[in-house]
Amino acid sequence: MTFKHHGKTSTTNLKQRFFxxxxxxxxxxxxxxxxxxxxxxxxLLMAEAMDKSEVILQExxxxxxxxxxxxxxxxxELHGKDAFIIEAMSTTYISTTIMKTFSQSMPSYVxxxxxxNPLNPQNSADSFEExxxxxxxxxxxxxxxxxxxxxxxxxxxxxxxxxxxxxPCMRCHGKVEDAPQSLIDRYGNTNGFRFxxxxxxxxxxxAIPVSSSFRAAWQGSLVLFLITVPASLLLLWLLNLLFQRLxxxxxxAMLSLMKEKKKEADTEQPGDELDALRASLGSLxxxxxxxxxxxxxxxxxxxGYAAGTPITAGAISWLYNGYTTTVEDREKVSIKIGFDEALxxxxxxxxxxxxxxxxxxxxxxxxxxxxxxxxxxxxxxxxEGESLSCLFGKGPLQDPLVQSIFSQLCDLTAHMHATGVxxxxxxxxxxxxDKNKKLxxxxxxLASNDQQPDPITAAGLGPQGDFMxxxxxxxxxxxxxxxxxxxxxxxxxxxxxxxxxxxxSKQRSMQKWALQKAKWVIQKEDKEALSPEMIGIISxxxxxxxxxxxxxxxxxxxxxxxxxxxxxx
Amino acid sequence: MRLMIFxxxxxxxxxxxxxxxxxxKRNVHRNICLGDLVGYGPYPNECINLVxxxxxxxCLAGNHDVATLWETSxxxxxxxxxxxxxWTMDQLSSxxxxxxxxxxxxxxxxxxxxxxxxxYNPKGWRYVMDRKYAxxxxxxxxxxxxxxxxxxxxxxISKKHWLTVSIEPITGNKEYEINDSRRxxxxxxxxxxxxxxxxxxCYLIYDTRKQTITFHRIEYNVQKTVEAIQHLNLxxxxxxxxxxxx
Numbered sequence: 056m057t058f059k060h061h062g063k064t065s066t067t068n069l070k071q072r073f074f075x076x077x078x079x080x081x082x083x084x085x086x087x088x089x090x091x092x093x094x095x096x097x098x099l100l101m102a103e104a105m106d107k108s109e110v111i112l113q114e115x116x117x118x119x120x121x122x123x124x125x126x127x128x129x130x131x132e133l134h135g136k137d138a139f140i141i142e143a144m145s146t147t148y149i150s151t152t153i154m155k156t157f158s159q160s161m162p163s164y165v166x167x168x169x170x171x172n173p174l175n176p177q178n179s180a181d182s183f184e185e186x187x188x189x190x191x192x193x194x195x196x197x198x199x200x201x202x203x204x205x206x207x208x209x210x211x212x213x214x215x216x217x218x219x220x221x222x223p224c225m226r227c228h229g230k231v232e233d234a235p236q237s238l239i240d241r242y243g244n245t246n247g248f249r250f251x252x253x254x255x256x257x258x259x260x261x262a263i264p265v266s267s268s269f270r271a272a273w274q275g276s277l278v279l280f281l282i283t284v285p286a287s288l289l290l291l292w293l294l295n296l297l298f299q300r301l302x303x304x305x306x307x308a309m310l311s312l313m314k315e316k317k318k319e320a321d322t323e324q325p326g327d328e329l330d331a332l333r334a335s336l337g338s339l340x341x342x343x344x345x346x347x348x349x350x351x352x353x354x355x356x357x358x359g360y361a362a363g364t365p366i367t368a369g370a371i372s373w374l375y376n377g378y379t380t381t382v383e384d385r386e387k388v389s390i391k392i393g394f395d396e397a398l399x400x401x402x403x404x405x406x407x408x409x410x411x412x413x414x415x416x417x418x419x420x421x422x423x424x425x426x427x428x429x430x431x432x433x434x435x436x437x438x439e440g441e442s443l444s445c446l447f448g449k450g451p452l453q454d455p456l457v458q459s460i461f462s463q464l465c466d467l468t469a470h471m472h473a474t475g476v477x478x479x480x481x482x483x484x485x486x487x488x489d490k491n492k493k494l495x496x497x498x499x500x501l502a503s504n505d506q507q508p509d510p511i512t513a514a515g516l517g518p519q520g521d522f523m524x525x526x527x528x529x530x531x532x533x534x535x536x537x538x539x540x541x542x543x544x545x546x547x548x549x550x551x552x553x554x555x556x557x558x559x560s561k562q563r564s565m566q567k568w569a570l571q572k573a574k575w576v577i578q579k580e581d582k583e584a585l586s587p588e589m590i591g592i593i594s595x596x597x598x599x600x601x602x603x604x605x606x607x608x609x610x611x612x613x614x615x616x617x618x619x620x621x622x623x624x
Numbered sequence: 625m626r627l628m629i630f631x632x633x634x635x636x637x638x639x640x641x642x643x644x645x646x647x648x649k650r651n652v653h654r655n656i657c658l659g660d661l662v663g664y665g666p667y668p669n670e671c672i673n674l675v676x677x678x679x680x681x682x683c684l685a686g687n688h689d690v691a692t693l694w695e696t697s698x699x700x701x702x703x704x705x706x707x708x709x710x711w712t713m714d715q716l717s718s719x720x721x722x723x724x725x726x727x728x729x730x731x732x733x734x735x736x737x738x739x740x741x742x743x744y745n746p747k748g749w750r751y752v753m754d755r756k757y758a759x760x761x762x763x764x765x766x767x768x769x770x771x772x773x774x775x776x777x778x779x780x781i782s783k784k785h786w787l788t789v790s791i792e793p794i795t796g797n798k799e800y801e802i803n804d805s806r807r808x809x810x811x812x813x814x815x816x817x818x819x820x821x822x823x824x825x826c827y828l829i830y831d832t833r834k835q836t837i838t839f840h841r842i843e844y845n846v847q848k849t850v851e852a853i854q855h856l857n858l859x860x861x862x863x864x865x866x867x868x869x870x
Contacts, residue, residue, distance in 0.1 A: 473654045473680035475731075506728060606734065607625035607832060609653040 068327035070295070070303050077291050085283035089276040096272035100265060101212065105201060108214035108261040111164060115259055116216070118153055119146040123223065139235030145227070147178065150259075163264055165211075168218075170257030174227070174238070174247030184258060191217040192255050203265065210269065211262040218256045225252055306332065309400065339396050356380065358429050362390045366438060367485060369500050371403045372410075372431075374438070387437035389423060398431060405510030407431070410499045413476060421467040421494050438497060440489030443547070447483055450554035451584075456492075457551050458619040463494040464544060465612035472537040472608060475505035479534060480520040481543045483550070503535050522568045523560060527599050530569045538601040541608055545596025548615075552589060553581055557597065573599045588618045626651060629812045630827035631658035631740070631773025633675070634688065635665025635712070636816030636866065639825040640674055642844035643815050650829060655679075658773035658812065659686025659727070659740035663705060664862050665816050666852035668692075668712045672720045685727035686740040686774065687749040692716060693725055696747075704859035711858060736830075737767040741774040751775045758789045758809055769802075769830075770809045777820045778813035778828070778839050782806045793820065794839050803835040810837060816866070823869035 127144045134140065141148050147168050154166035169180040171188055180188055183204060191197050200215040220228060227234055228250040250256070306328045355362045359381035366374045366389060377390040391414075397403045411433055415425045423435035443460070446452065452460070464486070471478055480501040487495045501519050503509040511519055511534060518530050526542035533539075549557045558571050575597060577590055585593070592614050598604045605611040628647050633640050647655075655678050662668035663686075675683055691698045691709045698709035716724070729746040731738040741749045742757060744764035752761050752772055758781045761770055778794040783806060794800070794813075802808065813826030820826075824841035831838070850863035 469653065470680055474682065607653075609625040610833060 069306070069329065070299065072327065073298055074291070074295055077294055081287035081291055082284065085280055085287050088283060089280035092279050093272055093276035096275060097269060100268045100272065101203075104212035104263045104265055105214070107164075108201070108212065108263055111166065111261045112214055112216055112259060115150050115154065115166065115261075118150050119218075122146045122149050123221075127223070137235070139227070139237050141238065141241060147173075147175070147257075151178070165262040167260045167262070168257055169260065170247075172246055172250075173257065174242040176246065178257065180257075184260070187215055187258055187260075188255065191258065195219075204262075206262075209264055210266040212265045213260055213262045215258050215260040217258055220250050220252050220254050220256045222252045224256065225250070228256070303328075310335070357390065357392075357432050360388060360390060360427075360429075360432075360434055362392065366487075367442070367497055369498055371397045371407050371500055372498075374497055376437075377434075388426065389435045389438045391433040391435060393431035395431070402510055402514045402516070406500050409502060409504065409507065409510065413499045413502055413504070417471065417474065417476070419467050419470045421463050421496055423495055423497070438487055438495050439491075440487045440493070440495070443483035443486040443488055446488055447550050447554065452551045452554075454619065454622050457548075458615070459492045460488060460494055460551065461544070461548060461615055462612065464547070465608050465615070467494070467496060468540050468544065468608045469612065471502070472540070476502050477505075477535055477537050478502050478540050478543075479529065480524075481540060481547065482521050482524045483547065505535065509534055518565065522565070523556060523558060525568075526601070527569055527572045528601055530565055530572070536601060537608070538604050538606065541596055541605050541611060542598075542601075544608065544611065545593055545604075548589075548596065549581075549593050552585055552593070572597075575599075586618065588614070588621075592618070625653050625832045627830045627832070628652040628655045628827060629658065629738075629771050629810075629830060630655070630815050631812050632660040632686065632776055632814035632816060633657070633665070633671050634660055634663050634814070634816035635668040635671050636825075636849050637665070637667035637670045637674070638846075638848045639815050639842075639844045640671055642842050643825050643827050643840075644674065644678070646840060646842050647827070647829070652829060653680065655681035656731070656738055656771070657681065657683040658738060658771065659684045660688045660773065661686070661724070662692055662712050662716070663688025664708050664858075665849065666856050666858060668715055669717055669720055671816075672716075672723060676720075676723060682731060683727055684731060684738060684740050685724065685729050688712075689724045689727060690747070693721060704861050707859050708862065711856070732765070732767065735768040737765045737770045739770070739772055741772060743770055743772075749774065752781070752809055752811070753777070753779065754791070755789050758783075758791070759787065761809055762789075762807055768805075768807055770807075771830075772809060772811050773814065775811055776814035776818055777811060778826050779809075779811040780837075781809040781811075783808070795820070795822065796839075797841055798839045800837045800839065801835065802837055813839070817862075818869045819865075821869050823866060 122144070123146055126149075127146075130138065130140060130143050142152075143149075151166070151168050158164060158166065167184070168178050169184040169188070170178055171180055171185065173179055183206075187200060190200070198216060200213075202213060204211050204213050225233075227238055228247055231239070231244045231248045234244070234248065310328055310331055359379055360377050361380050362375040362377045364376050366376055368374075372391050372393045375390045375392065377388045379386045379388060391411075393407045398407055411428065414422065414433060414435065415428075423438055425433070425435060427434040446456075464481075468478070468481070476499075478496075478499060478501070480498070481496075485496060485498040487497060489495070501511070503511070517532050518525060520529070522530060524543045524546050526536075526539035528536060529539050546557060557575060558568075563571075577585075577594055582590060592611065595603070596605055596611060605614075628650075630643060657675050661672050661675060661683070665671070675681060687696065688705070688709060690696050691701065692712050694713075698706045701709065729739065730743065737743050739746045742752045742761050742764075744760050750757060751774060752758055753775055761772075762783055780792045780794060780800060782790045782792070784790055810828070812828045813820070815825045815827060818824065818826050822841060823846055824843050826839065826841055828837055828839045830836075846866055849866060853863040854860065
C-alpha cells in the first residue's frame, strides 16, 4: 500500500474496493434493467394476444349461436322436420368453414374445433387438445383457458372454451338411427354419435403465434443491455476520477503526513487507508494521554515560562496554568500549547493559527490578554476561577449570577460578531468564571473570520464541536452565521436557569440531533419554573430556523437586561 | 441593534470627537466607518487612532486612504486634495499605515452591504447620485440596504420598480422610516467635510428593531480645524470648504 502526495496518482485498496463495488452495482443494475424491460414487453404482448383471441372466440360463438337460434329453425320450417342440410344447419360445419375463409386472409390466426369423437375426422383432437378436453371434463365450472404452447418449435398463445351438447344437437349426435341420412352419407355411422345432452361436445380454440414477437422483445432487451454497459463503464470511470480527486488524494496526503512523523512504523499494516488513519489517530490519542499525564507530574520550562497543571484540553491545543521564571516575583500566566502531532495536519494548523490570530487581535475584558508567542506556544494572562460546567452542575443559578454571566457573554459575542468573527463552539467547559465575577473565554479553535478563508469550510469538513450546544444549521455543516452563536447562548441560558440541558445527551447520529432540535419546545415544568419573559427569550434564541431567532446578539442582551432591571427594581 | 454608520472623516478630529460624544449618548451597539479617515484634514493619525480604538467598530477603505498608501495615484485628484495626501503620507505612523492597508473595500452583513463609493466597482470610486449608477449599484448586490459615503452628501435612493428610483437628499436631523420592503441606497454624509451647504458633521444610526434610520447633524468647533489647516500650511481652500459646508 503506497501513498503519494496530493496531485499525484496513487493506487490504493480503498480505490480498488470502490471500483469493484461500483462495477458490480452498475453492471448488475444494467442486467436487471434489461430483464425488467423484457418482462414488461412480454407482458404487453401477452395482454394484446389475449384480447385478440378473445375477440375471435366471441365471434365464433356468435356464429354458432346464430345457426342454433335463427338459421336451423328457419330451415326446419321451410324444408320439414326430417330435412338436414349440413351447410345451413350444422353449427360446427358452418363455424369451421367461416373460420377457414377467415384464415385465408389472416393466416397467423388458427381456429380449431376439436373433439374426441367427431363426425368429421378432421376435427379429431391432438394430444394437447385431448389433455385439455380431459381438463375441462374434470370440472364443468372451467369455462376458459389461456396459455402459451409450443407446437413444432413455434410458440402459440392459445385461448380455449368448452362446448356442451344441448337437446337440439341430439338429432345429429344422439342415436345413429335418429340421425339424418344426408349426415350418415357424408360422415358415415361410426363416429360422432351416442352422446347425451350436457356431454362435452368439444373445444373451440384460437392460436396466435408469438415466437417472433418474443424474439423481438428479447433482442430489444439485449440492445438495451449493450447500451447500458458502456454507459455504466463511462459513469464508473467518471466516478472513479471524482473519488480519486475528492477522497483518495486528500486521504493519501494526510496519511503521508502521518507516515512522515512515524518513520519507525515502516511495516505494512493490513487494511485500507481508513484503517491506517484510524490506527494513526489511535496512536495520537495515546500520545495526548501520555502528554497530559507527563505534564501533570512536573513543570515544563519554555523559555522564560514554566507550564504547570492543565486547565482545559482541546483537539489541537491544551491550556496550562503557568508562571514566569525570568522575573524575581513570579507572575502567573496561562500557556496554550499546540500539539505537534495534531499541527502536522494542515487543517488543524490553519485552525490553530486562526485562534492565535484572534487572541492577538481581539481585545475584550472576557478574553485573556495576549502576551507572547514562542513557536506553537502562546502565553496569555493568567486565567482564574472555575469553568461554567462546574457552576451549572450545581443547579439553577440565581438571577444576579445569570445576569452577570450572560451580560458579559453577550457583550463578548457582540464584540466578536462586530469584528466579523463567529465562535461556533461556545460551551461551558471553555468559559471560566472567577471570584470577581469575571467571565473568560479560553478557546477559539473553531472560530471563523469573515475576512479570512475558513479552513474547515475549505476542507469540506462536516460539523465540528459539541452537538449539544450546536445550532441546527451548524449540524447541517453551515458555518459563518452569527445566529449560530445566538442559538448556543440560548442553550446556555436554559442550562443556567433550569440546571439541566434542553436536549437528551445520549449519543445519537447527526440526523437524530437535528430532529431533536427541530422538535424542541419548552417543557411544562420549565414553564412553571421560569418567568414568561425568560421563556420568550429562550424559545426565540432556540428557534430552529435562524431567521426566527434573534438576528443580533445585542437584541437578546437588551431583552435579558429588561428582565433583570425589572427583577432588581 | 443600533448601528452607527459614518464616513469621510478626512482628518477632522474636532468633528469626529463631537460625533462620537453625541453617539455615546444614543446607546449605539456597533459602529461602521465607510472609509476616508484621512485626506484634507490636519489630524490623520489622531482620527485613525480614535476609530481603531472604538469598541465594536469595523472600517472600510476609502479613496483617500488608499491614495496615502500609493495604492492609487494622488495625482489624479484635485490640486488641494493631492497636496493634502502628500502631506498626510509623511505624517502617518507605520502602525496606522498598516491599519489602512488592512482595511477591506466591501462588507456584507445580513441584509446590508457597506462600501465607500459603490458596490459594483468599489475601487472605481464612482459617485452614486443618479438613477444610472443607483440601478447599477442595486444590480451588484442582493442586499436590501446599501450604505455608502464618498459624495459627502446625505441621501436616500429608493428603488421603486425595475427601472425607476426616487432620490431624496436629506437635510438636517431626520428620522427616516424603512419598514417597507423597498431596497435602498443610503449615503451617510460626511463627518469631516460635508458638501450639502450644511457645515455640521453628519452621521446616521440604523435601528434594526424599530426599522428607522436617523440622520444626525452635529455642530463642532470648525474654527479649531481651520486654524490647524492654516498652521500646517495645508491649502487654505480646505478651511473655506468646511466653513461653508461645500
